[in-house]
Amino acid sequence: MELDGRFGIVLLVVLLLGIGLSLFQHFSYQRATRRMVAEHQGARESFLVSGRGKGWLRGAVVLLVVDSSSSRIEAAEAMVGASVxxxxxxxxxxxxxxxxxxxxxxxxxxxxxxxxxxxQYRTLRKKR
Known part of the structure; x- marks a missing residue:
């Protein structure tokens, strides 16, 4: 079987698609964090923390706004499922x-x- 240029092109397209989808997910994370910061900007005793749970095909990323004076989660958003x-x-x-x-x-x-x-929240609290 002879390898021709089509294999290289397919490989390049798959690589570029993976990069594009990863960037799309990164920008989604950035938008969510900026939105939560803007919504809770006046709360002096609040922390925005994130966490990640990884799986082979699925995973989760969570953003929590924690009020340190009451140790309560005031806002929570999560991205759960197949990453992209x-x-x-x-x-x-x-x-x-x-x-x-x-x-x-x-x-x-x-x-x-x-x-x-x-x-992450506990680490931040110790530093403050």
Whole structure:
């Protein structure tokens, strides 16, 4: 079997498609974080933290706004599913006490993302 230029072209197209979809997902994350920062900008005791739960085909990324004076999650958005097809959506089930947030996350990867975000919050609190 003889290799011709078509294989190289197909490989290049797949590579460029992967790069394009990754950039699209990155910009979606950027928009969500900017939107949440703008919505909670006046809250002096609040932290915006993010966490990630990884899987082979699916995963989750969560953004949480945590009020440090009450240790409560005031806002939550998550992107759950196959990476390039998922979008950030509000997750009202995560609102409330920080200590039980992991239990309120029904999806395995979302729970891992919440744990990661809580760990980031605790690190930020120690530094402040």
């Amino acid at each position: 097809f998922a979008r950030f959506r509000p997750r009202p089930e995560l609102l409330g006490s920080l200590s039980s947030a992991r239990d309120r996350a029904k999806d395995k990867h979302l729970g891992e993302a919440v744990e990661s975000a809580i760990a």
